[in-house]
Amino acid sequence: MSSLYRRSASPYWWWSSDFKGRRLRKSTRMSQKHLAEKVRTQWDLNLMLGDFSFLNLPGLSPTDVNGYIHYYVGFLTSRKSEASWTTASGVLNRFSQYLKKTGITYLEDIKVQHVDAYLDSMNRAPKTKRNHLIEISLMLDQAVKEELLNRNHAKKATLPKMITELRHRQLDDVDLAIIWDGAGPWRLYYAFLLHTGLRAGDVAMLTHGNIDPERKYLVSLIRKSRRIHEFPLSDVLLSQVSNKVAGEIPLFHDLYQSDGRRRNDKLTQPRLHMQALLKAAGRPKATLHSFRVTFNNRLRDLGMSIEDRQVLLAHAASETTKIYTHPNAKLAREFVNKISDPSHPGTHQLPDNVTVL
Numbered sequence: 001m002s003s004l005y006r007r008s009a010s011p012y013w014w015w016s017s018d019f020k021g022r023r024l025r026k027s028t029r030m031s032q033k034h035l036a037e038k039v040r041t042q043w044d045l046n047l048m049l050g051d052f053s054f055l056n057l058p059g060l061s062p063t064d065v066n067g068y069i070h071y072y073v074g075f076l077t078s079r080k081s082e083a084s085w086t087t088a089s090g091v092l093n094r095f096s097q098y099l100k101k102t103g104i105t106y107l108e109d110i111k112v113q114h115v116d117a118y119l120d121s122m123n124r125a126p127k128t129k130r131n132h133l134i135e136i137s138l139m140l141d142q143a144v145k146e147e148l149l150n151r152n153h154a155k156k157a158t159l160p161k162m163i164t165e166l167r168h169r170q171l172d173d174v175d176l177a178i179i180w181d182g183a184g185p186w187r188l189y190y191a192f193l194l195h196t197g198l199r200a201g202d203v204a205m206l207t208h209g210n211i212d213p214e215r216k217y218l219v220s221l222i223r224k225s226r227r228i229h230e231f232p233l234s235d236v237l238l239s240q241v242s243n244k245v246a247g248e249i250p251l252f253h254d255l256y257q258s259d260g261r262r263r264n265d266k267l268t269q270p271r272l273h274m275q276a277l278l279k280a281a282g283r284p285k286a287t288l289h290s291f292r293v294t295f296n297n298r299l300r301d302l303g304m305s306i307e308d309r310q311v312l313l314a315h316a317a318s319e320t321t322k323i324y325t326h327p328n329a330k331l332a333r334e335f336v337n338k339i340s341d342p343s344h345p346g347t348h349q350l351p352d353n354v355t356v357l
Contacts, residue, residue, distance in 0.1 A: 002044050004028070004036050015040050017047060026055060063107045063148050069096050072139050083261050091135040107143055108150075115157040126160040133157055168289040170297050175283055180342040182277045186270040187343065188240055189252055193288060195234045195339055197295035197313050199224065200267050200288040204255035213243045216333070222314040223260075229314045232333035236341045295339070304335045312336075 002017035012027045013036035026043075030036040046054055069092045076085050098118050104110060115136060119129045137154040144152050171179070176194070183190055192203045202222055210220045211233065218233045241251070250256035255270070257263035271288050278286060292313070299309050312332055 002040055002047075004033065004040055012036075015043055017044070024055060063143070065099055065105060065107055065110075066096055068107055068143065068148070069093065069139070072142060075142070086261060087131075088135050088138075091132050092139060095132070095136055107140070107148060110140070110153060112153045112156045115154045119157065119160060129160045133159065167285075168287050168293050169284060171286060171290050171294045175278060175286065176294075176342040178277050178281045178283060179274055184273070185254075186273055189255070189270055190274070190291065191237060191240060191341075191343070192251070193291035194295060194342070195237050195336065196231075197292050197299075198222075199292060200271075201260070201263055204252055204257070204263055204267060206251045207248045207256075208241070208251060209248050210251075211238075211241060213238060213241075227314060231312055232336055234333075234336045234339065236337075236339075298339050299335050302335055302338050304332075308332065308335075 002015060004013045005016060007014055010027065011031050012029055013031070013033055015024075015026050015028050015036070017024045028036040028039040030039055043054060046052070073085070073089045073092065076088055080088065095118060098121060099105075099110070099114070102114065102117070104114060115133065118136075119133060122129055122132065124132075133154065137152060137157075140149060140152040140154050143149045171194075179190060180187065189203065192198065192206065193200065196203065196218065198220070199222075202220060205223075206218075206220060210218055212219065216233050216235075216238060217230055219228065219230045221227070222229045255263070255266050257266055267288065274288070275285060278284070296309055296313060299312070300306070304312075308331070
């Protein structure tokens with residue numbers, strides 16, 4: 001409800017009202033009350049219709065959520081990498097859809113409870129929810145800088161509880177037997193993960209040109225450490241790769257993608273396939289990175305030193321132009337060849353109580 005009042009230092013009647021917790025005051029420029037009442041009626045109507053132009057106050061005019069998100073995403077295109085821009089766009093569009101369902105139309109209507117409720121509505125890992133909160137908060141921070149909002153309520157939102165879990169667990173003999181029995185088109189890909197210890201994305205980018213069948217070496221760029229890594233290739237893998245193909249022809253056509261984000265999207269196929277096999281057999285969840293953990297631990301159990309394993313797994317830093325060969329290459333080859341092949345008959349037998357669907 002609005003009201004009219006007089007100020008001792010002013011000859012005019014003043015209009016006063018509350019809007020979303022903010023006290024609004026403005027002179028009607030009318031000294032006679034009956035004329036001031038007419039102004040009051042008009043301003044009350046404007047306020048109800050969402051027209052705040054008569055107030056001429058910064059940050060008060062409502063900003064449409066969808067419109068601002070569209071503007072903000074465009075604002076990011078010249079300031080963020082393509083990957084960061086794509087992430088922000090996806091998060092904010094999802095947030096916009098949620099707000100629309102809950103009847104939130106304007107930026108200034110977004111309160112702490114709305115952000116908390118959005119996070120609670122997501123069936124995602126706590127880390128993913130945290131990332132969503134960060135993107136939302138960055139957008140609202142920008143709105144505050146542009147004086148479209150008085151404050152960023154997302155900063156008071158409650159972060160989800162971060163639960164430490166062993167996501168990349170080691171795969172035991174039973175797990176490997178289950179995976180290899182139902183691997184289908186991903187068998188060679190899984191074999192390269194297990195017998196090289198390379199990260200999933202690096203294996204996806206391998207070409208026939210990376211393989212030197214004469215020297216029995218694999219030469220590849222390791223993207224995380226930005227180094228070219230050369231290490232012995234096991235006989236198990238050499239026997240499964242055709243030596244009649246050469247050049248930059250990808251080993252895994254369905255996964256090869258130069259764009260990092262799109263490559264990660266493609267990697268969901270072999271990951272979900274593997275996880276479905278384990279889940280159907282009642283086994284704990286694992287990831288593609290579990291092959292790397294298994295490779296490391298099996299070499300450890302065979303007696304390979306931690307220093308030699310670190311080099312083999314390309315943990316050390318180096319220039320991208322340098323080809324790094326394991327200093328104990330002959331020893332490394334012996335250890336790599338000792339890692340058993342799950343596809344070999346009788347290597348890993350499924351227990352009687354385990355059935356692959």
